[in-house]
Amino acid sequence: MLDELEPAALEARRLATEAAHAGEIAERGLSHSVAQPIYQTTVHSFKSLEDLDRVQTNPEEGWFYYRNASPNRTAFETAMARLEGAEAAVSAGSGMGAIFIALSAVLKSGDHIIADEKIYGGTFALLTQQLPRFGIETTLVDTADDLAVRTALRPTTRVLFFETITNPTMQVSNLPALADLARKLGLYSFVDATFSTPAVCRPLQWGVDIVLHASTKYIGGHSDALGGIVAGRADIVRAANMAGRMMGVTQGPFDAWLNVRSLKTLPLRMAAHSRNAQIVAEWLEKHPAVGQVMYPGLPSHPQHELAKKLMPDGLYGGMLGFELAAGPQALSPFVKALKEIQLVPSLADVITTLSHPAITSHRSLTPEQRAGIGVRDELLRLSVGIEDPADILEDLEQAFRQL
Numbered sequence: 001m002l003d004e005l006e007p008a009a010l011e012a013r014r015l016a017t018e019a020a021h022a023g024e025i026a027e028r029g030l031s032h033s034v035a036q037p038i039y040q041t042t043v044h045s046f047k048s049l050e051d052l053d054r055v056q057t058n059p060e061e062g063w064f065y066y067r068n069a070s071p072n073r074t075a076f077e078t079a080m081a082r083l084e085g086a087e088a089a090v091s092a093g094s095g096m097g098a099i100f101i102a103l104s105a106v107l108k109s110g111d112h113i114i115a116d117e118k119i120y121g122g123t124f125a126l127l128t129q130q131l132p133r134f135g136i137e138t139t140l141v142d143t144a145d146d147l148a149v150r151t152a153l154r155p156t157t158r159v160l161f162f163e164t165i166t167n168p169t170m171q172v173s174n175l176p177a178l179a180d181l182a183r184k185l186g187l188y189s190f191v192d193a194t195f196s197t198p199a200v201c202r203p204l205q206w207g208v209d210i211v212l213h214a215s216t217k218y219i220g221g222h223s224d225a226l227g228g229i230v231a232g233r234a235d236i237v238r239a240a241n242m243a244g245r246m247m248g249v250t251q252g253p254f255d256a257w258l259n260v261r262s263l264k265t266l267p268l269r270m271a272a273h274s275r276n277a278q279i280v281a282e283w284l285e286k287h288p289a290v291g292q293v294m295y296p297g298l299p300s301h302p303q304h305e306l307a308k309k310l311m312p313d314g315l316y317g318g319m320l321g322f323e324l325a326a327g328p329q330a331l332s333p334f335v336k337a338l339k340e341i342q343l344v345p346s347l348a349d350v351i352t353t354l355s356h357p358a359i360t361s362h363r364s365l366t367p368e369q370r371a372g373i374g375v376r377d378e379l380l381r382l383s384v385g386i387e388d389p390a391d392i393l394e395d396l397e398q399a400f401r402q403l
């Protein structure tokens with residue numbers, strides 16, 4: 001099966017090479033196009049009932065209906081499995097779709113999830129507002145606290161859910177410790193690695209069962225494609241694939257094609273994002289207009305040593321959080337004063353963008369819930385782009401001066 005690949009051959013090809021060659025597998029014959037075409041159709045035709053029956057039985061022989069599988073999706077899934085070192089991968093129409101089908105793969109009514117309390121607001125809403133309607137409950141804890149996880153355990157707990165780097169507070173999860181704890185407690189470990197990507201950190205090598213991505217973000221990287229990925233254990237990915245087909249959260253061909261196109265530059269982009277974010281974080285930390293700065297590459301970050309271990313190339317991604325020293329009343333004038341940096345309720349574009357988590361990603365939390373996880377009203381989230389860093393600093397400086 002195309003969605004059940006051999007374990008990734010990263011030993012044979014290094015990550016940047018693997019990324020650059022993304023998408024090359026989906027054509028057959030004596031010659032092939034260098035860039036994979038977009039298969040902008042929903043279905044294939046067959047010459048005989050026997051051929052249709054054969055392809056449905058042996059998916060590696062072709063494609064039939066695109067809610068189930070399509071060439072551009074297969075190319076994206078294969079590339080992601082290789083980059084993550086996963087047994088298999090399946091894509092979805094969005095990051096939330098990927099999280100939903102991954103959870104659907106292993107949960108049923110009556111089951112229970114333990115999730116980190118600092119997870120992305122959309123995931124928070126899925127776990128605490130949508131899944132309870134289907135009889136699935138979630139307890140939110142600080143997953144850095146071993147005892148808190150053990151205390152939340154119920155006989156019905158199935159999944160331990162966390163993020164490599166939390167959105168937007170930039171807490172780094174101890175992947176080997178959490179994978180180990182989940183195994184000891186008989187739970188599946190699921191990690192959302194949207195903020196890191198395999199160019200920064202590869203969670204499966206630390207023993208996590210499933211890695212999830214909103215490929216809408218860094219993997220796409222240009223704010224032009226929606227998508228999500230579930231990668232890891234073949235049995236879970238297979239079940240997630242079936243759930244995705246029946247729930248209809250399939251990724252369309254063009255979005256999958258764009259995601260593959262972008263994978264080719266992922267390592268380069270992540271290196272540039274990370275380099276620039278380090279420069280901006282160090283600069284913000286010294287600036288009198290700025291309070292707390294949250295970036296794993298800063299020695300002042302509480303999990304800096306852990307980040308160095310999990311992100312061994314010294315790249316910590318392009319996301320950072322910072323607070324305005326003047327408090328929430330300075331937010332609006334500051335955002336209006338920016339000339340180049342755009343206010344965007346998303347992240348991970350090649351251009352630098354800014355977001356206010358309290359009114360965007362964490363809107364579904366009450367002010368008390370936000371305060372409890374450190375998402376204060378004066379917190380801004382900067383998605384540092386790949387521009388010349390001097391231009392990013394210049395724009396920030398002129399905006400600070402106007403406060």
Ligand SMILES: Cc1ncc(COP(=O)(O)O)c(C=O)c1O
Binds near residue numbers: 163
């Ligand atoms: C960490 C994280 N996970 C998942 C998602 C959801 O992705 P999507 O918007 O593609 O559904 C987001 C979106 O911002 C995110 O930041």
